[in-house]
Amino acid sequence: MATNTLRRVGLLAAGGTAYGAATYLTYRYLRSAQADRDAANARLVEGGPITSYVTDPKRTDTFQEIAFGYDDQIGKDEFVMGIGLLRRALLFFHAKGNVLEVGAGTGRNLGLYPSSVDKVVLMDTSDKMLEKAKEKIKGMSMSEQKRYELHVADAADLSRYADGSFSTVVDTFGLCSFDDPVAVLKELQRICKDDGKILLLEHGRTKTYEGLSKYLDSNAERHAKNWGCVWNRDIDDILSMADMEVESLTTWHFGTTYYVICSGT
DSSP states (O other): OHHHHHHHHHHHHHHHHHHHHHHHHHHHHHHHHHHHHHHHHGGGSTTOSOOOTTTOTTTHHHHHHHTTTHHHHHHHHHHHHTHHHHHHHHHHHHOOEEEEEESOTTTTTTTOOOTTEEEEEEEESOHHHHHHHHHHHHTSOHHHHTTEEEEEOOTTOOTTSOTTOEEEEEEESOTTTOSOHHHHHHHHHHHEEEEEEEEEEEEOOOSSOHHHHHHHHHTHHHHHHHHSOOTTOOHHHHHHHTTOOEEEEEEETTTTEEEEEEEOO
16 A cells, blocks of 8 residues: 555655646746747847847858758758658659759758659758758769758749759758749749649648748747747748649648649749
């Protein structure tokens, strides 16, 4: 009897400790996030040297700064949200032939391209991000390494490629980071074959949960400051302004993650 009582007391103590720790960590996180948000929003003061992290065209500099630890930090969130499964499905079922991936970053899609893909060109404005991708490619077999090519370039200017150069064009979580996402999509259409596919996996504001979009809006400056990402962009509007031929569009995570298949025409 005494043993059972002690066991219950122990469980209650452990549970209380875990609850207290979780509450404390949540409090610390929210306080930190609030302070970070206030500091970021303070940048919006009229007459300041820089008006906004969201509209600042130097946001690519942020990617240079966070490249080293990017995978470790973002990997946990993507695992919990099942983003890896969405990446895998998008490429496995729709990618083929010669592929151009813009906003490739550290190469988080590496290893997910199916055998139906002959070649993949990875492009990003951050050379440090691509250095991490290069390290991953070096760990592959020689035959697999030959499938990949890396370039530091701006996705809004793909003039190095002729019209219809690629069977598949891929962008995963890049529309939030491009200075002109509409211009990028127009370029993707130009270099994609008429019978090809443009594959997009993006995040943006939800049309279903207004409160969630308000949260994204109020924290947009903080998020752009830390990640160089404008997470409250209207993906539907961007697709419309770019005159994309959307074949299918589904959303996940309360409407904030967009899984989109577009035709090349």
